[in-house]
Amino acid sequence: MDKNITYIIAILAIVSLVVAAYGFIVFQGQISDLETSNASLETSLSGIQGSLSTIQGQIDEYQQTIVEQQQSLSTIQEQIEDYQQTIEEQQEQISEYQEITLVDGVGNVVTLNEPPERIVSLAPSNTEILFLLGAGDKVVGVTDYCDYPYNFTAWVEAGNMSSIGSYYGPSIEPIVALEPDLILASTGSLDAAASLTKLGYNVLVTEGQYIDEILSDIIMVGRATYQNTEASDIVSEMRTRIDAVVNQVATATTLKVYHEVWYDPIMSIGPTTFIDEIIGLAGGENIFHDATTSWPTVSLEAIVERNPDVMFFPDMYMSTVNFYETIEAVKERPGWTSITAVKNDAIYEINADIISRTGPRLVDALEAIAKMVHPEIFGQP
Template identity: 40%
Template sequence: MKERNGVMMTSSMIIVVAVVISAVASFSGGYYLGTMNDEEFIEEADGLTSIELDDVGNVVSLTITDDYNRTITLPGIPQRIVSIAPTTTEILFAVGAGDQVVGVDDYSDYPAEALTKTRVGSFQLSIETILSLEPDLIVCGDLVPVDDLEPLEVQGIPYFVFATRTIDAVLKDIALAGILTGHVQESEALLDGLRARIDAITEKTLDSSVETPKVYVEYYPLWTYGPGSFGDDLIRLAGGINIAANTTSEYPEVTSEFVISSDPDVIIFTLGAMTTTTADEISERPGWDQITAIADDAIYSIDDNIVSRYGPRIVDGLEQLAELIHPELFE
């Protein structure tokens, strides 16, 4: 699922309705097809501020800063967490905090245990359901309607945001999640494994002697990853050059002619629940037979979930991308 889609949900829905009501798309001309700039939200700062312990070593106060640079203070390790994003759910389960999770959003489907948790809605949250779960913390992903969560925070249920655009930031979030849930050791172990796998890839792909092919990744016909997006970071780490790296938005719709002219060596499209794209459809697009990737039959699919969910499985995505872009390095 593309979490980023949600940020524009509320305002854009109004626009959509207005568009259709007026029966002309005209007056919504000012609509800007971009997404929130992440720079100001992502801080390299260490999330941990302070922990206080009592005599027997229990945490009595935990002060921690999230990816939006918001600092929250908890009266102990949270035991009833609601996770509102597939990414955060995957992170929480991966660090061993699955038992502390009492509710998840409608799209959290991994790992399988997540499916047994209470559903609390998604872009439209069911505040009633959340309250009935009596949570002590809400963890949410980027672009969740946090305005809806403000009243809950006032009521003493704080929320904590994971918002990332790079694989390094994913690793930082996993470490934060370990501290937040009291599973520091599990998270360290997980991180060690992930780092080792990432290094195994990047020491090959980022070697200066390796050629960097031009790569075009699309998650919907002609929609791709632009500069500053997660996909852009993944392509770079996998040893490719993103042809859309110089466009002006994170998730641009590019023109067909631009792709043809950029002449990618590799084309990768994501496969998800709603995907209609096929390799045949791509190679039959007018003029695309001139593209090197299509002439070389270097056109591949990849599971949408492992490149768009910014949890531990992103390393799977990196591995697969690297193997698709540099099959010669991974024989």
């Protein structure tokens, strides 16, 4: 009996061992399967990550391509704008080199087919305009009074420029000798201009007496020298500076102003001059604005009676010394101690060239006179 029990127990133990071994073998297989599955998952994840990296790389490449294309489009746009600018410039050049017909203030008609190469200026103002326009290298003759923007006397002495002589009533012989293809005259050389026109020369007269007329003369000279753009720019800048002064004095008190042109006899300025206009633009009023001539002869008594608040005198006359000696001498004229300008020491000198020449520096004159009339706005002159 005991042996049977022992056998049964042994058999059960063996069976248990077999079952346990089988279970272990099965479990080990499951573990192996799980490990294999996990390895497969890791491989899949690695593949997915690789794909994601590839996709991200492609996205980066596409973005880089887009940036490059945008830059390329920007470059193309700039090139298009450059081409358009070039086309506009070429069209402007073509238009400038077409035949032009000009009519000046006295009725002279000039037709030009190409830019002039030999220009003679019969007035200092014309010389200033030509050089400011950039046509100075075409000027072959000037007057003895032309002294801006260069010392032309030195040029003449060095043989780099010719002088045709006087500004007033010049002889035509030295002008003709220079074989000009354009002559710019003025009111001081009307007789010479008429004679030269009859001889077949291209003559234009600048004779503006008001600011708008002077600006129109600059435009005309610009067209005559095929410097249209330069002329337009100059006139635009001048208008801007004029407007700046006018706007600042718009609400200022208007002061009475006297300007003396000559002393023996005493001459001042009337209403039909650009100097009278400039005084008005600067916030003043010319005390002889009611004169019947452009350059009225006046008396010391009339000046005292009209009692100017401000007076200004040219620092020279016709490129020579002034006619009044000193400002102190002006103050000592008979009866002048009662004049407001003398009492307030509001007597000034002004550059004679900028106040007498109908050229681009008239704006300098306006700004200088504005300081004299309204130093509280523009500062001391």
